[in-house]
Amino acid sequence: MQRSAGPYRVLVHITPPDVVPGTAQVSVWVEQGRVRTCTVRPIYFDSGDEASPTHDELSPTDQQSTRFDGIVWLMGLGATSVELQLNGPDGPATIEIPVMSIATAQRDMPAITALPLVLLGTFLFVLMVTIVGICVTQTRLRVGQQLPASWQRSRLVAMGLTSTLLLLVLTGGRFWWNSRARFYSDIVLYKAPKIRPSVESSELGNQLTITIDSNSIRQQSRPLSFLVPDHGKLMHVFLVKMSDAGAFAHLHPTRLDTLNYRAALPVLPSGQYRLYADIVYRNGFAETLTDTLTIPVLSATSSTRFSSDDSWLIGQPVDAIRQLPKLDATMAPCGVPAVRVPLADGSSLVWTDKPAQTLETNQMYRLRFAVADKAGRPAPLEPYLGMTGHAVIVQTDGSVYTHLHPVGTYSMAAEASLVERIEDTARVFRYPDPRQFRDSIDRYIAGLQELSDDERNKELAGAMQGMDHPASNGLHSNMVEFPYQFPQPGRYRIWVQVKRNGQVLTGAFDTIVEAD
Structure with a gap:
């Protein structure tokens, strides 16, 4: 997470434990402001602020106090906020960081x-x-x-x-x-609900339907009626072709009922695809539903109606594109390696500061990208779903998937739910009527779709806390930056999505990550 709070801007990385109870590793990089002490504590959604433990202090790792490291105990399961308190000559500040406290492993005694x-x-x-x-x-x-x-x-x-x-x-x-x-x-032990994706062609065109398995929902106690929108969408679906990652789609299905979701499907190459569906619950718990999907040979139909926020990319030989065009001086600093890929409107997406052909695990990178027009000049970006850009990082074998934003890997809807819960002094959270809540969310999403792009982005940006304008991070209006730490070695593909002149543009980059 990269966030601003008061006079401070920090970059925070949290590695949750794979067993609960367990300790989460916390690292804080101070990018702006004078921080003297940094403390953390967990706040669980179920118990709220009033029943949470006291803060533990993180230790500075350098004399300038620009980095703090430590641990925080996670004793309960479910949506959790790691509360970070910063103190220094410029005053105190508090940041809430959503963390999913889940058990993903079962260990034998040594x-x-x-x-x-x-x-x-x-x-x-x-x-x-x-x-x-x-x-x-x-x-x-x-x-x-x-x-x-x-x-x-x-x-x-x-x-x-x-x-x-x-x-x-x-x-x-x-x-x-x-x-x-x-x-x-x-x-x-965490198990994501099972889903059954299917493709069909009808008078509405090519349609992707996702059905959530009701049995797995009951077993895992998932409150599907209490889904909340993230970036104005109830579900974010990503399709990645399994054989070569040569086809990619970012879709936003609409809710037909509690278990079924549907989206218009572009004409993607036939074959096996990995499907990732991101959802967020009212209690701040965010998860990704996954499955494989076989897409048959599709034909384009004029009746297919796509959302303006849906986007896809088919075939981009990244490794074959290394020669940079002549760029503006602000786009390609002298001595800094860069990789360029073409975009659908004729502009270029440039990975401006790729540090090396091979990256390392457990290193905090700031993946910075810029858009240049056909003449090599900076091309200003427009907000896409309330942000300057989105990215998806997938290891080619499918073992790693990350939906990434300029502020980090966390869900802003989860953050909003947890912040609201912390402000509530009740020790027990009481859910509203499921049907009324579901209907109110559907009306809210429908209302967003009636707004113009500017009005919708203003509404979405207002709901996101601690968002920085690119200029406040030292970025130009044509740049977007994603903080990320690769979790394991392997070959990765990075899809970066930005919006320009009302069109969502997608570029793909390949990189190899080795163990540090």
Whole structure:
């Protein structure tokens, strides 16, 4: 997340734990302002601000206090806000960062820990049996008295009964532990709801329908009636061709009912596609529904009606394009490597500061892109869904997917929900009537579509907190920047989407990431 708060601008990276309870790693880079102390705490949507723990202090990693690192414990599951408090000579400031506290792994106990515990347990078992045997015999003896044979039998009986009782307790404990492990695996361990995408051609043209599986919804307790729009859209769908990532689409289905969504489908090349659908719930929980989709050979139809915000890109040989055109001095600083790709309107999208042909994991990059017109001059951008640009980063094997914005990877709708919950002093959140809430959201989205582009972007921008104008980040009006840290090595494709002259333009870049 890259955010401004009061006199400060910071870049924050949070790595959530893969098991909960667990510790999230927090790193804060101070880009503007004089920060002396930085503290964090989690605020859970269910309990709100009033029932949240106190702040923990992050440690500065340099003398200038431009970076702070530390951990924050996440003890509960679900939508969580990591509250960041900044203090310095310029005053205090607070930033709320939405984090999905979910368990994505189930770990076995390390042998180095298990072996001492087994030995200690065995010792305690033997010690308990021995103590009982002594209690029924030795404690009854007088000084100098020999142990009678009958007492010896009593000791053995008592020790046997104690051993049996302890074994029963251990067996019950094992059953309890196994039941908790099954509960963790079946309920706690995160599983996204299943979806069934399909393609059909009708009098409305080529249509993509996404049906959310009702059984998985019940199992995972997802409140589908409480979806909220993000950037004015209830669902963001991305299609990526599996064989070569040579086709890409960004669509926004409309809600037919609680389980079904539909969008006009462009004429994409036939084949297998990966489908990613981003949604956000009223409680601030954001997730991505995924599946594969087979698109048959499609024919263009005049009846297909697309949203002006839908966009797609078919075939772009990125690796073959390396020679830059003559650019304005503000577009290509001397000595800075750059990669250019053409856009549909004849302009160019330039990755202006790609640091190397190969990037590294666990490094914070600011992926900066600029648009140049046919003459190589800066081409000012228009807001797209309330922002200067959007990006999607996918590892070519499909194992990594990120929907990225100039402010980071988090959902602004999730942030708004969590901020509203924090301002609420109630310890328990009460949901409104599901049908009324769903209908109100549908009316709101329909009202947005009736607005002009300028009015809609003004409405969307007003709902986004801490948004910076490009100039405040040292960017020109034709530039967009995305903070990102690649999570694992591999080959990646980056789709960057901007808007110019009322047209959404998409460019694709390839890069290789190696382990640091």
